[in-house]
Amino acid sequence: MAAEAPWRFFDLHVVRAERLSPHMARVTFGADDLGGFVSGGRDQRIKLFFPHPGQEETVVPRSPEDWFGEWRALDPDVRGIMRTYTVRAQRAGEVDIDFALHGDVGPASRWAGAARPGHTVVALGPTLADNGGVEFEPPAGTGSFVIAGDETALPAIGAILDWLPAGGRARVWIEVPEPADRQDLRSAADTEITWVEPGTLIDTIRAADLPADAYCWIAGEAGAVRGLRRHLVNERGYDRSAVEFMGYWRRGAGEEQLLAESLAGQNPHTGED
Template identity: 50%
Template sequence: MTGTAAPARFQLFPLQVVRAARITPHMARITLGGGGLTGFVNGGLDQRIKLLLPQPGQSEPLTPPGDGEFGWYRTWRGMDPAVRPVLRTYTVREQRHDPDEIDLDIVVHGEAGGPGSRWALTAAPGDRVIVCGPAVEEAGGVEFRLPAGADWVLLAADEAALPAVAAILAELPAGLPVRVFAEVEEPGEEAYLAGPADRPGLGVTWLYRSKGAPTLPEAVRAAELPAGEPYAWIAGEAASVRELRRHLVGERGTDRRAVCFMGYWRAGRTEDQRADDGPQDEED
């Protein structure tokens, strides 16, 4: 008897920029659509995707050929870095239908920022990109898994992970207490969580690097947190995330199974460089 191959969990979706807008001084919202989203299945919460961007001088990113679900990625790693697509990971902030669209919120740092930031600054309707995203239910790329017995939720993130924080807040039960610690470059980014901030039981602490505020781990270490069993979701710069996880597990006695942690970026290394380095172990 011949079996039927399971559908690929992830696929490459050729898309176009539909709209681009600055929603805070350091956050741009890029809306993608253009008919290529058929079959895209957003898992919600902190669903991540890979965005393939064209190199300067290219009208669209080259599509890395390859067999199998991630054959394109092996091909991409072997391509000349001067011509292969720029690869970045982002959170799906929202998905809509009729027409099919997804929003990606991207941190921008001016011309001093990286390729993803520079692209977001100049993105215009019609610009072509490729998204590697989920094509079936429960495909993967969603790390936030709220345990049934959690009494409250801790969300600790820098600006790179704020889109995931906003998407998570939009789906949490309304009565569940939530503490958010958000580390950003400077004041002015608070509007990004203005909508979710209206929910009852939510406390948000903003930390500003340019004003000499405590770091993310320092702020959580000094905070008086709610009683009961927490579920912690931590994302941002890898070293900061590891330090905060050690504090929660080692100093506060949080069950390590109730701490979800992701290094969204690594100081001094771009995503392309990390991919060329091979797999990185973010565990202690």
């Protein structure tokens, strides 16, 4: 018997949409076959494909063997607009995706800001918990965590905190555009969350007292993430293997430019757009 593929396409429809804060919206999706959608939790990433304005449905290939090659071969003005997002939460028959909103900057932000029940997208989602789409993988027995990111990492941070078990201790720093973007994040772990102003994440962590034995996870703007990783490894002495880092976006580069770079050299299942 052939092994089950860890990813496949799901036709999602909006069940409800709500504004969580000035710069964050939560869209809850449903699907007829969502029972086959199996998230690995934590910072589980998926691909979402959005329709172009005027399209009644999203155009994506359905061949599981070479969907990526077939998608790339389609006319960019026709094929579904692909972006990477984090599964914020999953319940029976529903999955939540949180979107950082930047007005009309980017097709995904525009779509999420206008999402209403019945609107549709296509997801390339996991069918197995061990699917290669999770980066937060602390060694067994880890009890101390350092977590940091900007508003684009906030959905992943929330999902990670949901996953952390009782008995662990997490120091968390989150940079958001304004105080109204702060969220009530909860965890079974002993968690200390510090909300910081834009542009102050690295300096705030530089001044902080960090646990020496922590597993570190950082995500957000690529330049800030690289600077923070250098600080943790070169100045704080953390082993490189103990610092997981992801650049979710890059200052001065549009979504389409980053996507083009991703297409040029990254695995479609693991690259961040």
